[in-house]
Amino acid sequence: MVVTTSNRCVCPDCDWVVDVPVTTTEVFKCPRCGHRLGGGAPVSERHTLALALAALILALVSLWLPFVGYSASGVSQTMSLLDTSAELLHFHERLLAILVLFTVWVVPVLYLLAICWIFTRLLGSGPVGPVTLYFIRTVVQLRVWMMADVFLLGALVSLIKISGLAAVELASGFYTFIAFVVLQLWVANNVSRYQLWHRLPHQQAPQSEAGRAAHNQGLSGCVCCQAPNSRQHKKCWRCGETLSLTRWRGWRLTLALLIAAALLLVPAHVLPVMETTSFGRTQPNTIIGGVLELWQGGDAPIAIIVFVASLVIPVAKILTLLVLLYVAERGNDSTVKNRVVLYKVTDWIGRWSMIDIFVVAVLVALVRSGQLMSVYPGNAALAFALTVILTMLAAMTFDTRRFFMPTTK
Numbered sequence: 001m002v003v004t005t006s007n008r009c010v011c012p013d014c015d016w017v018v019d020v021p022v023t024t025t026e027v028f029k030c031p032r033c034g035h036r037l038g039g040g041a042p043v044s045e046r047h048t049l050a051l052a053l054a055a056l057i058l059a060l061v062s063l064w065l066p067f068v069g070y071s072a073s074g075v076s077q078t079m080s081l082l083d084t085s086a087e088l089l090h091f092h093e094r095l096l097a098i099l100v101l102f103t104v105w106v107v108p109v110l111y112l113l114a115i116c117w118i119f120t121r122l123l124g125s126g127p128v129g130p131v132t133l134y135f136i137r138t139v140v141q142l143r144v145w146m147m148a149d150v151f152l153l154g155a156l157v158s159l160i161k162i163s164g165l166a167a168v169e170l171a172s173g174f175y176t177f178i179a180f181v182v183l184q185l186w187v188a189n190n191v192s193r194y195q196l197w198h199r200l201p202h203q204q205a206p207q208s209e210a211g212r213a214a215h216n217q218g219l220s221g222c223v224c225c226q227a228p229n230s231r232q233h234k235k236c237w238r239c240g241e242t243l244s245l246t247r248w249r250g251w252r253l254t255l256a257l258l259i260a261a262a263l264l265l266v267p268a269h270v271l272p273v274m275e276t277t278s279f280g281r282t283q284p285n286t287i288i289g290g291v292l293e294l295w296q297g298g299d300a301p302i303a304i305i306v307f308v309a310s311l312v313i314p315v316a317k318i319l320t321l322l323v324l325l326y327v328a329e330r331g332n333d334s335t336v337k338n339r340v341v342l343y344k345v346t347d348w349i350g351r352w353s354m355i356d357i358f359v360v361a362v363l364v365a366l367v368r369s370g371q372l373m374s375v376y377p378g379n380a381a382l383a384f385a386l387t388v389i390l391t392m393l394a395a396m397t398f399d400t401r402r403f404f405m406p407t408t409k
Helices: 045-064 083-090 094-123 130-145 148-162 172-190 193-198 243-248 251-270 287-296 300-327 336-366 380-397
Strands: 006-010 017-021 036-038 066-072 075-080 167-170 219-221 228-230 274-278 281-285 373-377
Touching: 006 036, 006 219, 006 228, 017 036, 036 193, 045 094, 045 172, 066 148, 066 172, 066 336, 075 083, 075 336, 083 094, 083 336, 094 130, 094 148, 094 172, 094 336, 094 380, 130 193, 148 167, 148 172, 148 287, 148 300, 148 336, 251 287, 251 300, 251 380, 274 336, 281 287, 287 300, 287 336, 300 336, 300 380, 336 373, 336 380
Parallel strands: none
Antiparallel strands: 006 017, 066 075, 066 167, 219 228, 274 281, 274 373
């Protein structure tokens, strides 16, 4: 392995070629746009590996242990974490069942397995092979789709919603799941993809000049490891990622995804997101209706959280990205960094809109006592879930480099 003091990369936000110090413990940011490109405290391989293994064990335990239970009118009911997907599948909501299972459990477990493989190999003395490179790329791609923390907040909201109608009891699986979420977030916070790429060999890099835009040098940055690559190459010389993935960053695709998300937002809020049966009487509940119910029940803070996550964030994200698309061609050096910050905030908050979907999943799995009291998924649930996914994809395809194109020298 070639030992170097700096690593040349292309900033994914502004396309600037930068030499990043490998050994610095201070966070290193792009001098042009402020995007983090490296630095930070060195990662302890053994410590991170131990945390990942512990999180994996807790994930397996949490899946089968009783999660929560409730009792009302002499009827008791319990659910496990797996029931959130199993009950949705029972009501023929296959896409929702898959989405909940993958984002809450499967993707985090795959992420932790990849971390275990990577750090086991890094602790060894052998060279980094193609399998390890694949897992490092997987870690980068999976991180955004891990939503166990969002699910935990959604579970708390759902329990508050039914606490006025039934006695709620937190089971052992609930506490092991909290521990799993904490450890998983700890691992994700410890793992810096920039530090991982610095460990890889640095030969075969194409000629480039730091302090200039990559596209002015006939280069493109890898979407995974940010290494400069010749536009004629099909795969990144360092991590092996397909370079054609950069084509997904374009305003046409972003606009199409935003239009689709806006159209789905209408049935998501007009149709019932779930239906509640109580003593033989069925009542449909829209997203806004659920917010009003929480507010009138005295749970104003929870009502505000659900309102912001289910209405304000999706609408604001669509409008913000549309405005950013419009102003991307109107360069202004004094405001361009503010636009990048606005985009990053918009990108980060999008996943929290999944709270409503997880509330439905928990209530459908927990409250299933026939005509006495039951909750069923409504037609709006899938529409709203697709809205959230489309807005997340729209943010991923948004090309922030367009902010800097008019001022590129």
